Amino acid sequence: MSKLAPTSIKYIIKAHIKAKGVVEKPDIIGAVFGQTEGLLGSDLDLRELQRTGRIGRIEVKISSNNGNSEGEIIIPSSLDSAETALIAATMETIERIGPCTAKIKLLSVEDMRSEKRKYVVDKAKEILKELMDQGVPDSTEISEQIKEAVRTGEITSFKGLPCGPNIFDSDDIVIVEGRADVLNLLKFGIRNTVAIEGTSVPPVVTELTKQKVVTIFVDGDRGGQLITKELMQRGEIDFIATAPEGKEVEELTKKEAYKALRDKVPADQLKKESGRPPQKEVAPKEEKPERRYERRERRDDRRGDRRDDRRDRGRGRYGRDRREPREPMPPRKTAINAKQKDEFKKTLGGLVGTRAACIFNDKGELLGKVPVTELENTIKGLDNPYAIVFDGKVDYNLGNVAKMKGVKILVGMEKETFNSPITILSRKDLE
Numbered sequence: 001m002s003k004l005a006p007t008s009i010k011y012i013i014k015a016h017i018k019a020k021g022v023v024e025k026p027d028i029i030g031a032v033f034g035q036t037e038g039l040l041g042s043d044l045d046l047r048e049l050q051r052t053g054r055i056g057r058i059e060v061k062i063s064s065n066n067g068n069s070e071g072e073i074i075i076p077s078s079l080d081s082a083e084t085a086l087i088a089a090t091m092e093t094i095e096r097i098g099p100c101t102a103k104i105k106l107l108s109v110e111d112m113r114s115e116k117r118k119y120v121v122d123k124a125k126e127i128l129k130e131l132m133d134q135g136v137p138d139s140t141e142i143s144e145q146i147k148e149a150v151r152t153g154e155i156t157s158f159k160g161l162p163c164g165p166n167i168f169d170s171d172d173i174v175i176v177e178g179r180a181d182v183l184n185l186l187k188f189g190i191r192n193t194v195a196i197e198g199t200s201v202p203p204v205v206t207e208l209t210k211q212k213v214v215t216i217f218v219d220g221d222r223g224g225q226l227i228t229k230e231l232m233q234r235g236e237i238d239f240i241a242t243a244p245e246g247k248e249v250e251e252l253t254k255k256e257a258y259k260a261l262r263d264k265v266p267a268d269q270l271k272k273e274s275g276r277p278p279q280k281e282v283a284p285k286e287e288k289p290e291r292r293y294e295r296r297e298r299r300d301d302r303r304g305d306r307r308d309d310r311r312d313r314g315r316g317r318y319g320r321d322r323r324e325p326r327e328p329m330p331p332r333k334t335a336i337n338a339k340q341k342d343e344f345k346k347t348l349g350g351l352v353g354t355r356a357a358c359i360f361n362d363k364g365e366l367l368g369k370v371p372v373t374e375l376e377n378t379i380k381g382l383d384n385p386y387a388i389v390f391d392g393k394v395d396y397n398l399g400n401v402a403k404m405k406g407v408k409i410l411v412g413m414e415k416e417t418f419n420s421p422i423t424i425l426s427r428k429d430l431e
Helices: 025-036 046-051 081-093 112-134 139-154 179-187 203-209 222-234 254-262 267-273 289-313 338-350 372-380 396-404
Strands: 011-019 059-065 068-077 100-111 156-158 161-163 172-176 193-195 213-218 239-242 356-360 366-371 387-390 409-411 423-425
Touching: 011 081, 025 046, 025 059, 025 068, 025 081, 068 081, 068 100, 081 100, 100 112, 161 179, 172 179, 172 203, 179 193, 179 254, 203 222, 213 222, 213 254, 222 239, 222 267, 239 254, 239 267, 338 387, 338 409, 356 372, 366 372, 372 387, 372 396, 396 409
Parallel strands: 172 193, 172 213, 213 239, 387 409, 409 423
Antiparallel strands: 011 068, 011 100, 059 068, 156 161, 161 193, 356 366, 356 387
């Protein structure tokens, strides 16, 4: 018997069978061939149609339960619609299967070509949508693509580091963080750039700072501040330019890039503002110990006399101070219970090595998870965050930002020692 190729199937005949007794697949197929033989003439005999490949292999799914059998008959057909309808109608003429009485009811005749048509229409819609989304680029976009290709071709290398083409001839250079920063500044006509490609300053850049007038142009984030400090310690920096807060050099517009470079700050001025002590310090004059003690006693006596005068002036009618000295109230800190402690410990354990932070509200619900580098900016944009657990060290700057936004609990891997109304916990505190 020939099996019908799936590609030539036009229709699928489906019928339901129910027999009073236990019957099996061979019994049903034999009944279908035997009881329909000669019913529609030799041209539509099922055996001949199957032999010539116009009727496919008859599939039967049957199951027996409590002495009764029930299942489904499936017949694939490549005949035309009229001939297929005749074959389908003959199924309901079968009344017995082996020794058992049976009833076959036609369920459906499915047109497989309609499924193919539906697939073709859906696929055509998808293709048309993609074509419309792509559209035709305008002349401006094409021009920008050409310029971008030229600028990418202009980027060169200085001892393995990406740089602009004028880095060798220019007396002034701009040090940036990465290759993308060099490309973005090339787009604006700034061609004397070199990238350090990472957070560690290569020795070749350190040597270059001793030969050129150097401006460092870094991102407006914590990483940019650290790179600035390292460059100032290891090289000879003349000016410092910083991208707007929260932005990277590679995503600046032309106006923002030029404004940041115009507003650059001399490195010497930044050193003074950071409170660095001068390199040369004048040693204080030596003074005999006896004179130092005498002068200290005289100062203490004068301070004691002034305190007594103020106390006498402040006494009331009955000799009692009108202004009683008050001890400063210690900051109130939020106490945590055992359940909160377990939750913080579990959350902190899951953050090890991720450099991420989880922010919770006062109901213990997670408001969000952000990188530690964006934590301070994220806190500033939230309303009343309750607790923060992060993979890092709780320092004074973070504690100050958290205090202003009403944070009650800060949990980090480590913590600095400073006064704060916030409950600050380290990993050791949770053990």
